[in-house]
Each structure stands twice: as C-alpha cells, then as structure tokens.
Amino acid sequence: xxxxxxxxxxxxxxxxxxxxxxxxxxxxxxxxxxxxxxxxxxxxxxxxxxxxxxxxxxxxxxxxxxxxxxxxxxxxxxxxxxxxxxxxxxxxxxxxxxxxxxxxxxxxxxxxxxxxxxxxxxxxx
Numbered sequence: 001x002x003x004x005x006x007x008x009x010x011x012x013x014x015x016x017x018x019x020x021x022x023x024x025x026x027x028x029x030x031x032x033x034x035x036x037x038x039x040x041x042x043x044x045x046x047x048x049x050x051x052x053x054x055x056x057x058x059x060x061x062x063x064x065x066x067x068x069x070x071x072x073x074x075x076x077x078x079x080x081x082x083x084x085x086x087x088x089x090x091x092x093x094x095x096x097x098x099x100x101x102x103x104x105x106x107x108x109x110x111x112x113x114x115x116x117x118x119x120x121x122x123x124x125x
Contacts, residue, residue, distance in 0.1 A: 032057045032095065035121060037105060039068040039086070042115035044105060050122035053100040059093050062086040068117065070094070071108050074101040085109070100125045 033051035037044050041064045060070040060083050070083040070092075083094045100123050107117035 030054065033098075034059070036061060037070055037119065038063055039070075039107065039117065040064040041066055042107075042112055042117045044070075044107070044117055044119040046105075046119055046121060050124050051098070053098055053123050053125055055095070056098045056123075057093055057095050058083070059091060060086055061091040062088055064088060067109065068107045068112065069109055070105060072103050072105045072121070074099060074103050074123075077101070082108075098123045 032055035034047075034057045035051050036047040036059045038047070039060060039062045058070070058072065058081075060068070062068050065088050067085045067087050069085045071080055072094075073080045077099075081094055081096055083092050086092050103121040103123060105119045105121055106113040
C-alpha cells in the first residue's frame with residue numbers, strides 16, 4: 001500500500017497563513033481621554049470642553065492658595081466621582097470609565113461651589 005502525499009501547495013498555504021497569524025498586530029489599545037481641571041479661588045477651568053466616552057483621566061491641579069477638591073456627576077446619574085483634597089500647588093488624578101453625557105464638576109469644600117467653583121464637561125460618544 002502506498003501513502004499519498006499532500007500537495008506541496010496546500011502545505012505551503014497552511015504554513016503561510018500560520019505565519020501571518022503569528023505576526024498579526026494585536027488590536028490597538030485606546031488610550032484614556034484626558035482633561036485637566038485647574039482650580040483657583042474660586043473657579044474651575046477645563047483644559048478642554050469635551051472628551052470621548054470610555055476610559056478617562058481627570059486631573060485636578062490646584063493653582064490657588066486654598067485647598068480644593070473635585071466632585072463630578074453625570075446629569076441624571078446617581079454616581080458621584082470624588083477626588084481628594086489637593087493643597088496649593090498640588091494635583092491628583094481620577095481614573096474612571098465615563099459614560100456619554102453632560103457632567104457637573106464642583107468643589108465640595110465649604111462654600112466654594114456657591115462662590116463659582118463649578119464647571120460642565122461634555123462626554124461624547
């Protein structure tokens with residue numbers, strides 16, 4: 001009994017496909033969106049008015065003399081994100097996955113919010 005050989009072309013095709021799969025690039029990892037919130041007495045200034053939904057880094061930088069913190073909540077949402085109190089010349093980062101919508105940002109210390117430490121960030125799809 002004689003064994004049949006697989007055609008050479010088929011064997012090369014299998015090897016070629018396997019080689020392409022081995023070097024195919026991994027799916028691109030989307031970097032987080034970033035926004036900086038500059039705090040001064042008594043105002044917040046955003047580095048950009050909107051960011052893309054998904055992973056995000058919100059950085060609070062205190063350029064003022066008084067301590068400040070940061071709270072943010074999506075309008076109509078129930079979850080409040082919080083950044084710790086940041087002393088003068090300090091900063092802190094919040095890493096979160098943000099859903100699309102309009103977010104209200106404010107300083108929760110003393111009467112800072114009522115004195116103007118609030119802003120709005122749009123998170124778009």
